[in-house]
Amino acid sequence: MKRPEHPLSILIATLTTSARGLTAVRQLTELQKQVPTLYGLLSVNAGALAVTHYGLAPAVLTLGIPGAVIALCLVRAVHWLRLRPETLSEAQAARHLRRTTVLTVFFSVAFVIWAMVLNRFGGPYEQGHVAIFVAVTVIACIFCLTHLPVAAFLVTGIVMGVFLFCCVTSGNNVFLAIAVNTAFVTAVMVRILNTNYRAFVDLVASQAMASELSEENARLAQTDSLTGLPNRRYFFQQLDAAIRSPSDADPPFALAIFDLDRFKPINDTYGHNVGDRVLAEAGRRLAGFASAEVVVTRLGGDEFGVLLRAPDSAAAALTVCDGICTALQQPIWIGDIQVVTGCSGGLALPCRITHDADALFDRADYALYHSKEQRRGATTLFSQEHKDAIRAEQAVETALRTADLAAEMGLHYQPILDTATGRIALVEGLARWTNPSLGSVPPDRFIAAAERCGMIHTVTLLLLRKALADCAQLPPGTGLSFNLSAHDLASPETVLAILAAVQGSGLDPRRLTLELTETALMRDFDHAKAAITTLRSLGIKIALDDFGTGYSSLGYVHRLPLDKIKIDRSFIADIETDRGRSLVSTILDLCRNLGLDGIVEGIETQAQLDVVRRHGSRYVQGYHIGRPMPLADLLRRLERDAVAVRRRA
Ligand code: C2E
Ligand code: CA
Ligand code: CA
Secondary structure, three states: OOOOOOHHHHHHHHHHHHHHOOOHHHHHHHHHOOHHHHHHHHHHHHHHHHHHHEOOEOHHHHHHHHHHHHHHHHHHHHHHHHOOHHHOOHHHHHHHHHHHHHHHHHHHHHHHHHHHHHOOOOOHHHHHHHHHHHHHHHHHHHHHOOOOHHHHHHHHHHHHHHHHHHHHHHOOHHHHHHHHHHHHHHHHHHHHHHHHHHHHHHHHHHHHHHHHHHHHHHHHHOEOOOOOOEOHHHHHHHHHHHHHOOOOOOOOEEEEEEEEEOHHHHHHHHOHHHHHHHHHHHHHHHHOOOOOOEEEEEEEOOEEEEEEEOOOOHHHHHHHHHHHHHHHHOOEEEOOEEEOOEEEEEEEOOOOOOOOHHHHHHHHHHHHHHHHHHOOOOEEEOOHHHHHHHHHHHHHHHHHHHOOHHHHEEEEEEEEEEOOOOEEEEEEEEEEEEEOOOEEEOHHHHHHHHHHOOOHHHHHHHHHHHHHHHHOOOOOOOEEEEEOOOOOOOOHHHHHHHHHHHHHHOOOHHHEEEEEOHHHHHHOHHHHHHHHHHHHHOOOEEEEEEEOOOOOHHHHHHHOOOOEEEEOHHHHHOOOOHHHHHHHHHHHHHHHHHOOEEEEOOOOOHHHHHHHHHOOOOEEEOOOOOOOEOHHHHHHHHHHHHHHHHHHO
């Protein structure tokens, strides 16, 4: 059986309760609900006892002492009623509790001695009243002091000690019986008090634990587990708060988004484990920029969000952002693997019309996209120029949705020369769109717009069907090269529709080459690989377009079943330098070694053509060979070429 606890151990427990979650302030709050009642009760009881002894005992005992003690009780009651525990510090509340305990001793001694002295006056009724006064008052004290057990024990000990002593020494058996009864009842009450108090302490402790847990849960819900940085949810909370809080600073805050360059190829090449460690290191470096003014978060994937509070100026915010890009561009060592990821950023400042977190985020995202496209490794500040570009893009999207695409869109064809035979081996179909209100829209703009507004499937198939139909007019030895969008390969429906269109056209699939860019492959490598395998099984050839402009072209050349590589025209611009020449000849060697056809794009001069031919390039394309032209012009050109070849023969 569990032994009842010694009051001393309860006293110690009381003194240490704050460690278990019970603060002195909380104890005082609970006590405040009972103590004024207790003082009221004491005053009424003492008043009643004084009244029954009035005239029987000296006035000092029935008026003087009770009057003084009752006045003191009332003063204390008022003091307790006016107390506001929540405004007190822990130390102040603890001092208050100690003072209450001391006063309890004082009142206990005063009341019990006064009652025992009064007991000497009056007859049996009055003496009975004294016994009732003592018993009832002690029980009331025990109840009202539940939340200050030390005081309750002291009251019980002092009052019952003196009462028992007086009763035992009085030699009156009735009083002795009353004293023993009362002592027994108070002992039971103390036990109940003890149990209740412990339950109260446990409740407070579990409340404290629950609140700690919910704080921890809230913290975890706002933390990214991989990097330990706050997460997207936290970022948007802070962004909302920054937007809502009025500020005189100009700008009041700045929002930046960073995205690692080349992260996807690192993940694809070295696996997710290395990818995760790269992200964790990137997070660690970013955390070095965090401060009260700079909130650093991971938004997801390889994207990080930074909120700069009250930067001195847009230029100051840009400086911080460029520092972040530079820090993330330093090599990262994962075991013996060294990886170098770049980092680009987009920055947006709030203005009157962007008092909306999503709109502001979109602006920073747009600026980031701009960095990725044109200024890798740096941070771009969203500007008026970007606003105009967005408006223009939206105009293209709107026109795409409403246009009669079948009537307005068509293709021009650019010849690709086989230098070994001197004949046009194939023609590349290039999309053209002339809209009544926008005029002629460049293909890279409307293809991107169609991708954004989910119309690329329609546009690709419309153009492919037209190209396949046009191809029927070409000489049988001339092939067709057609560009696919980055989105096409990722969509199984589009791939199936492409296969159906090719089969339905009656064209020999071996005459068709589909050109893919690295971005198309990067979007979803596994889907892209499966789609390429299906297309090749039909005899369709696959060319990797714009080779050398991405970061991982070589990786794809190795891992994909390709037929051709189109060397981007940016290499040709440098062809007259030693470095440019050796780059092109290295890529051509690579093509030969892998058994792939290399096509050099962007040949604009005879000198360039001579150089690439010297380096063994068989297939060439560019303005010098022929500009993209309508089908009718192409047919005339092919006819002219055929006549020339016949003449030479
Ligand atoms: P691309 O596939 O790299 O196409 C070659 C682009 O280079 C064409 O621009 C062409 O006119 C241009 N070009 C050819 N030779 C020379 C040269 O010697 N010098 C210079 N400076 N440029 C030359 P275009 O027609 O404006 O097409 C731009 C891009 O739009 C294409 O780049 C391609 O990515 C995309 N595109 C065009 N048609 C389609 C299409 O039907 N579908 C898809 N998905 N994308 C298309
Ligand atoms: Ca192309
Ligand atoms: Ca190209």
